[in-house]
Amino acid sequence: MQQLDGAAVGIDRLQALALVNHGHFTTMRVDGGRVRGLSRHLERLVRDCRTVFDAELDVDAVRGFVRAAIADEDESVVVRVTVFDPALGLQRPGGDAAPRVLVSPRGVAPSADAPLRLRTTRYQRDLPAVKHTGLFGALHERRRAQRAGFDDAVFVDATGRLSEGPTWNLGFVDGGRLVWPEADALPGVTMSLLSEAHDGLVTRRPVSASDLPGMEAAFATNAGGGVRAVAAIDDVTWDPAHPAIGLLRDAYASIAGEPLIEAPRILPA
Template identity: 35%
Template sequence: MTLPYVEIDGRPADAENLLVPALTGGYGHFTAMQVRDGRVRGLAHHLTRLDRANRELFGPALDVQRVRSLIARALAGSGQTDASVRVYVYGPAEAPTPMVVVKGPAEMPSTAQSLLSVPYERPVAHIKHLGGFAQGYYSRLAQRQGFSEALLTGPGGVIAEGAITNIAFWDGTSVVWPDRPALLGITKAVLDPRLAAYGLKSTHREVTLAGLDAYSAAFVTNARGIAPVGRIDERAFAVDAELMKVVWRAFEEAPWDVIDPG
């Protein structure tokens, strides 16, 4: 699959209605998921994310069961059962419109990721909103310098999140997520409550660039999966194979939810 397949409000997109999102001023929200065999991990988290963001940005609740049907419809229209799917909701406020975009499936690289810290934090960080110019800018800056991704930081080098990931650290006893305004990624939302059952404690606390020596390993998560971190700036991290084995297992054994409600 090369070009994306797009449906807007349940209808295949054409040249005319594809112009509408460009005219909304970048005001809206979305979620991104990996679909395999018509299923997705954390479907309820995706639908809750869309509903909460819709209430905050536009006022009314979102008909999440209709959105679920729209995802299933777009997958059927694309002819794909394995795919990357994004669901966008954009203005105007009196009639927010859902758009489903279907592309080929994607996986997180299995190699250790390198992160370049940058002095930026996402505004309204708890919402997966449109208009991520700064994230794209800093991601390209990082890649031009040989890094995989940008690491977003606040005053004093406090760590928030990756440009397109959540990040977690290992202090030898617990998985530590930065206690800073950030998007709750769906992979993190699925993974974190499962860690205890696999023998891993987890917590949230402030993490700073200056305090990275307190941690022996790190990993990042997003819709594509989980990957170890090998470097933040010039600070190298060893890949903890045993830790990653348990983390991957905790996530891989999470159930897949059927999208098509039938």
């Protein structure tokens, strides 16, 4: 059940989020009360709350809000946690903030295993290091790509470097190395977890269109879908069944989730 600060919420309480759209969020998958990278999702919320609102966020309260919102949900559920302040309007967004926490659960979608065909587009999100609610530009580029016959867009910055997709990070495999494009992009939770779980070298370096033919494989990552193969970027293609993709999926699946309910602290006698 969608809840605001742990209580049921009507549509009237969400008008500011819909009309002003000033806030930030994280999306996580909960399986049996556990979340891969939970501490990193919470760290993101705290960091982004300081950036967007100059305010601190109570992570213990956020944990409690998530638990309350998914109490009647299935064993596995995708949860979006959005932080916003309905009192900050269009005219005075610079006021002192008192951020609220909206928790929106949804069912886990069927596995999206179909490889992605991507079209490059010149675009960069505002404040790319923040997972904010300003999605118009990113979704507009996704729509344009889909209308042109592709599955999604992948962003290219002003210097020609590939950065990220609208709602996912982009990665490559090159000579057994895991390569993340060096560019202004969201530091993804799944991206960081996969980097640690990967049994091999991990590097960040600039990747331009001219580098694509030399890559062995390409993939997209986010918390909802894990690792998804990329079959093509523009006219450069890869084998979506490349063994490296399977190894990355296995590595991600091996990551243990963190419990939403912390273990009780046992004090020394």
